[in-house]
Amino acid sequence: MSNTLGVLANQVVSGPEEARALGDDYVTAVGKILNSHVRNEAAGAAIFDEPSIALAPTPREKWLACRMAMEEYGHHLKFNKLAAELGVEDPHARSPLSVFEYEVTTWTEYVMTKAIVDLAEVVLMEDLAHCSYLPLRKLCRSLMPEERFHVGFGTTTARQLAADPAGRDEVRRAAHELITMTLPFFGRSDSRNNETFRRWGIKRMTNDECRAEFVRRTRALLEEELELDHPEVDVRWHGTSS
Template identity: 25%
Template sequence: MSEEMRIEDYLAKGGVLSNPANVPPRYRAELLKLMASFVDSELAGAAGFADIINQGPGIKERIAAARIVLEKTDHADRVLRIMGEFGADTARYANHHPWTARLARDADIGATRGEHDMRLAVFNYPLTGWADAVMMNLLMGRAVGVQMADFALVSYQPLAEAFRAIAPVEARHAELAEEGVARLIAAGETETLTDSLSYWWPRVAASFGQMSSPKTESLKAMGLRHASNAELKARWEAEAGQVLGRLGLSAPA
């Protein structure tokens, strides 16, 4: 116990860890939850977007969608390899959960996780077409960017390095989505996009979790979080609102 407390004091002062053998039990449990949530969300997100590729209105759009699916799957693999160093069965992982499973479109589960995996709740909802997928990717891409800025500071060094490498690729996904929305607006799809915006905005917002979480402070002390859920959500609302403004759209009230 005294050894674990010394490690916690070290982490609370901004220290980092780099070896699974040096990780205390509570830290290990929370670190694995963080990694599993990221991996499962990337795999579920990629699986959902893969079904939309052939609905792209042109070759360039389909190439962009296929690239997003490929790169999200690669990001999941990067973090899964780190989970493997903690004993996760990486060989079985990709086929262990129903990544394409979705709820009914009118379901409303808030931030609740599913029974099968650790994906963010937003990845339990189905996409209904190309415009819907691009709008979801626009909003969630900005949410991922905000979350990645926090993840890149985690106190487990190998994971922080992986997130820092992943972050600019995920940022490009958000840029591709913005370009895609602009093309759809030019093609007269504004009404469809507005409907999708109204649908996805509250569901992406819910992905930040409870605005007042008692666990946040303990995660901050371990260096696994640096901003609260409310702070991250506020940053997303501001950034997403700016993007929508550039496109001539407005965030739902």
């Protein structure tokens, strides 16, 4: 973990009034985090979860897909409430993350989005669970059980699918594609935004540290649990988003 000392290390900003008292830089930084979650929670629900209801093979799995869609939309609404209270910019002024360009066409592909993309969200939320902005910290901690349930559903179902020789190739293909597509999820290696987040105590980890933790966990999933190979990836990313 980065040893960069934030200006709000070990301090707590209790709400919008205290955030505004710190100035526009702090409000803007927290706003970027909130707006990213507003956009991407809605995108995930619409692009991954809703189509999965029709793809689910049994009534129980349709129920689970409905539950996860409902929870993701609920996360969107809760992040949107914090953004509105803070008075930040329009969250839809920017596009969702590129991983949401992945098209879910089979139940296996959906299962792997839960096992992999939602795992990336868990890694980010674990960091934000120590955020200096208390409303965001508390929200991430409260949503963590649902996010971990989504990942647990994905990993458990992936094990079942990979146990069938007829399904292993599709599990592997979807996993490799999604891991590669999810790497930019964490932002650029040289992100100025991330430097600002750490300076204000909003985040503790660099983007590369988060990405490395994500790769460590996906490698454990594929190699140890599913007995599949993991794609060769770089924990650095020098793309265009920050």
